[in-house]
Amino acid sequence: MRRFLVATELVPGESLTIDGELYRHMVRVLRLHPEDLVILCDVVGAEFTAVIRRIDSRSLILDILDRHSISIDRQGIPAMTLVQGLPRSDKFDLIIQKATELGVHSIIAFPSSRSVVKIPKAQLATKITRWNKIASEASRQSERTTVPAVTYAETLEAALQGAGQSVKLLLFEREQTNRLRETLAGIDRPDKVTILAGPEGGFSETEVSSARSNGCVTVSLGPRILRTETAGIAMLAILQYQWGDIG
Structure with a gap:
């Protein structure tokens, strides 16, 4: 699954709207589609599985599924x-x-x-x-x-x-x-x-x-x-x- 950084704290069960440069990268460069699964990394270093619910002309909506790990950047490395x-x-x-x-x-x-x-x-x-x-x-x-x-x-x-x-x-x-x-x-x-x-x-x-x-x-x-x-x-x-x- 593709991994993306987002500038917010995520919670399972909630949704997230993506627009701007990240939207263009996901849709126009990577050609992702509705129902594709991705990994989202939030501002506190946690990782979540998410699914694309809908893609519009300038934004997309993801449903946050589950939290499954902590950022490798935060695991005891100086x-x-x-x-x-x-x-x-x-x-x-x-x-x-x-x-x-x-x-x-x-x-x-x-x-x-x-x-x-x-x-x-x-x-x-x-x-x-x-x-x-x-x-x-x-x-x-x-x-x-x-x-x-x-x-x-x-x-x-x-x-x-x-x-x-x-x-x-x-x-x-x-x-x-x-x-x-x-x-x-x-x-x-x-x-x-x-x-x-x-x-x-x-x-x-x-x-x-x-x-x-x-x-x-x-x-x-x-x-x-x-x-x-x-x-x-x-x-x-x-x-x-x-x-x-x-x-």
Whole structure:
């Protein structure tokens, strides 16, 4: 059965009307019909079986049948936040998409001192809306049952505050002491993890120093220099293998 995310809390026995983009995807792209069964994932992470009762010209009605599981996104996997120094637009789109596929809980972009791109305040709301749409589409494609929030912070310090209390790991290509394997071996499985990845050109020494003073541990991913669109994604995959649901 096809799985869809809905922005409401569902109750068995009730009905749900779908319109807009999700309606078009279900009817015009997937060619679903009345009496087809689907899986709906609601805002609290629960899954429900539903049946399409009726399809109209601009909306459809589903009957909610039964609740049958809790979101895999909520079953003991550490909540992972990616704090990303703002890269060029196409690279950040890719980062959002792949981080979502890998189960990231939230993404916080911020203008690093070495960020090539600077977003005017007048364009920021439009950018954030677009970023969250990319995350929503990636969640649907990967059959996630939750959508990660993509937000923006004015500074690195504000981004770290937004990440809250967590294990904080900053990816720093010049780190000579803290190897990732040994660092992770010394950490019990946490409830929350924050990954900090720099933009093109990486973090400045000032940013690294500031992050360390805010509780971040700098780690190296090895002898090769990774692109900004590779580093955070690689780290997410490693942490999902170490503490999450990969493998």
